[in-house]
Amino acid sequence: MSLLQPFIEFGFMRRALVACIALSISATPLGVFLLLRRMSLVGDALSHAVLPGAAIGYLISGLSLVAMGVGGFIAGLSVALLSGAVSRLTPLREDASFAGFYLGSLALGVTLVSLRGSSVDLLHVLFGSLLAVDNQSILLVGSIAAITLMALALIYRPLVIDAFDASFLRAQSRWSSPLVNGIFLILVVMNLVAGFQVLGTLMSVGLMMLPATSARFWSIRLPGMLTAAIILAVIASFSGLFASFYLSLPAGPAVVLSAAILFFISILLGPCGGLLSSLRFLTTGKEKV
Template sequence: MTVLHPFIEFGFMRRALVACVALSISATPLGVFLLLRRMSLVGDALSHAVLPGAAIGYLISGLSLVAMGTGGVIAGLSVALLSGAVSRYTPLREDASFAGFYLGSLALGVTLVSLRGSSIDLLHVLFGSLLAVDNAAVLLVSGIAVVSLMVLALIYRPLVIDAFDPGFLRAQNRWAAPLVHGIFLVLVVTNLVAGFQVLGTLMCVGLMMLPAAASRFWSHRLSGILVAAMSLALLASFSGLVASFYLSLPAGPAVVLCAAILFFISILLGPCGGIFRSHGFLSIRKE
C-alpha cells in the first residue's frame, strides 16, 4: 500500500513512527487530565520551561540525550514548584505565575542555545528533528512511555477524584491531593522532555493537548475520552508522517498540524457537542 511504503522502505520513518506512537499513548492521557483540571495552558508553559535546562545540557555536552533530558526535567520541575509557591504565598494567581516563569525560561533558553550553537541548532531545539530520531532516542521515549503508563495506572483513581472533587480527596487524606498533584506534574514534565527530544519544545505540547481537547467531542465517559484521545494522536502521527514524506513537509509540524485538523473536525462533527451535531445540521428529519 502507498501509505505504508515509507515505513516499509525506510528505517528513519519507522523510528519516527515508533517515537510518535510512544508519545501518543503516554503524553495524550496526561493532556486529558490537564484539561479536566483546567490546566491546559500549564502544559504549554512547562514545555517552554524545559528549554533552559536542555540548553545548559546542550552547552555542556552538545546534542546529548542524557544531558539535555536531565537538564530539561530539572528546569521544568523547578518552574512548576516555583510557580506553585508564588501562587500560594502571594496574591498572584497560578496561571499568571506560570506565564511569567515560562516566558522568562523561553527567553533564557533561546539565549543560552544562541551563545554557542548555530541557527540550525536553535531550530533543532525549538522544533525538533523527528526524522533524525535514532535508536537511543526511541528507547528513551519508549521507556518514559512505559514508566508513565505504570505510574498513571497507580494514581489513576485519586487523580480522577482530584479532578472532579478535590475537596473529597482532601477530606479523605490531607496529604493525598498534594502528593498526587506532585506526581502528576512530574509525569507531565517527563513526557514533555521525551516529546522535546522528538518534536522540539514548541511542538511537543501539540501532540499532548490537541488530541486530548478533540476527544471531548467523541465521548462523555472518561474511559472513552482517554481511548479517543490516544486514537486521535495515533492517527495524527501516522497521517502527519505520511504527509511529510509525500509532500516534503517538516515532519514534526506536519504531525501537529494533522492533530490540529482532527481537532477542528471534532469541533464540527463530533457526536458529543460538535457544532453540526448539536445544532441538528446533520440530523435526518423524519416526515
Template sequence: MNLHVLDAFIEFGFMRRSLIACLALSVSLTPLGVFLLLRRMSLIGDALSHAVLPGVAIGYLLSGMSLLAMGLGGFVAGLVVALLASWISRVTQLHEDSAFAGLYLGSLALGVTLVSLRSTGVDLLHLLFGSLLAVSHQSLVFIGVISTLTVTLIAIFYRAWVFESFNAIFLTLKIKRLPSLIQAMFMAIVVMNLVAGFQILGTLMTVGLMMLPAIAARCWSNRLPIMLGVAISLGFISSAVGLTWSWYQSIPAGPAIVLVATLLFLTSVFFGSHKGIFPVRKMSSHCSTSKE
C-alpha cells in the same frame, strides 16, 4: 492506504523509528492531556513545554547533542518551574496560571539565548521543532521507557488523579497533604513526557500532541474511559498522517503532526457527537425522523 504512501516507512529505518516513537508518545501524552483538560489546566502544558528549554539548552552547552544531558536538564528545569509556580500561587494572591505565565516567558527567552550561544540556526530549529533524523535507537528506547512508566503510573494512580481532578477539597479533608503530593507527581510526569517528546517533535510542538487530541476527544464524549481511548486514537492518526506528510512535503515533523491534530480538533468541534456545533448523532437522528 496506497502502498506508495508506505514506501518511506518500508525503506527507511529512521522513518519507522520516528513512527514508533510518535505512537509511543501518543499513548502517554494524550491521557495526560485529558487529565490536564479535566483540571482546567490546558495551557499549563504549553507553559511547561517552554519551561524545559533552558535545561535542554544547558545540557546542550555542556555535552552537545547528548540525549541524556539534554533530557535531564529539561526535566530539572521544567520541574523547578512547576514547583516554583505552585509555591508562588500559594504565598501570593496570584493564580497559578499567572505564575506559570510569568515564569515560562522568562524560561523561553533564557533557553533561546543559551542555545544561540553555541548553535547554528539548524540546531536551534531542531530543539524547537524536532527532527525526523534525530530519532536514534537510543532516543527510541528513552521514549519507550518514559511511555511505559507513564502508562503504569496512570493505571496505579488513576482513581486518585480522577478524585483530585474533580474534588481536591474532598481529598484535602481526608488527608491534608495528599492533593499537593498527587499534583506534584502528576506535574513531574507531564514534564518527563514533554522532555521525551522534544527529540522528535521539539519543545514547542510536543504540547500539541498532548492537548489537541485530548480537547478533540472531549467533543465526542463526557465519559473518561471513552475520552482516553478517543484521544489516544486521534494521537495515532495525527502521528501517522503527520509523519507521512512531513516526509513527502519536506516539512518539519512536529508542525506537520500538530497541523493534522488541529484539523482533527476542528472536525471534532464541528461534528463531535457530544459538544460539536453540528453533532453527528443529532444530524443522523434528524435525517431518520425526516425519512419517517
C-alpha cells in the same frame, strides 16, 4: 501508492512512527487530565520551561540526549514547583505565575542556545528533528511511556477524584491532593522532555493537548475520552509522517498540524457537542415544538 510503503522501506520513518506512537500512548492521557483540571495552558508553559535546562545541557555536552534530557527535566520541574509556591505565597494566580515563568524560561533558553550554537541548532531545539530519531531516543521515549502508564495506573483513582473534588480526596483517601498533583506534574514534565527529544520544545505540547481537546467532542465519559485521545494522536502521527514524506514537509510540524486538523474536524463532526450535532439538536427541538 501504499500507505505503509514509507514505513516498510525506510528505517527512519519506522523509528519516527514508533516514537510518536509511544508519545501518543503516554502523553495524550496526561493532556486529558490537564484538560479536566483546567490546566491546559500549564502544559504549554512547562514545555517552554524545559528549554533553559536543555540549553544548559547543550552548552555543556553539545547535542547530547542525556545531558539535554536531564537538564530539561530539572528546569521543567523547577518551574512547576516555583510557580506553585509563588501562587500559594502571593496573591498571584497560578496561571499568571506559570505565564511569567515560562516566558522568562523561553527567552533564557533561546539566548543560551544562541550563545554557542548556530541557527540550525536553535531550530533543532525548538522544533525537533523527528526523522533523525535514533535507537537511543526511542529507548528514552519508550521508557518514559512505560513509567508514565504504570504511574497513571497507580494514581488513576485519586487523580480522577482530585480533578473533581479535592476535599473528598482528603477526607476519604490516604492520598493527599498535593502528593497526587506533584506526581502528576512530574509525569507531565517527563513526557514533555520525551516530546522535546522528538518534536522540539515548541511542538511537543501539541501532541499532548490537541488530541486530548479533540476527544472531548467524541465522548463525555473519561475512559472514552482517554481512548479517543490516544486514537486521534496515533492517527495524527501516522498521517503527519505520511504527509511529510510525500509532500516534503517538516515532520514534527506536520504531525502537530494533522492533530490540529483533527481538532477542527472534531469541532464540526463530533457527536458530543460538535457544531453539526448541536445544530441537528436545535433543529429537531424546534420541529418538536
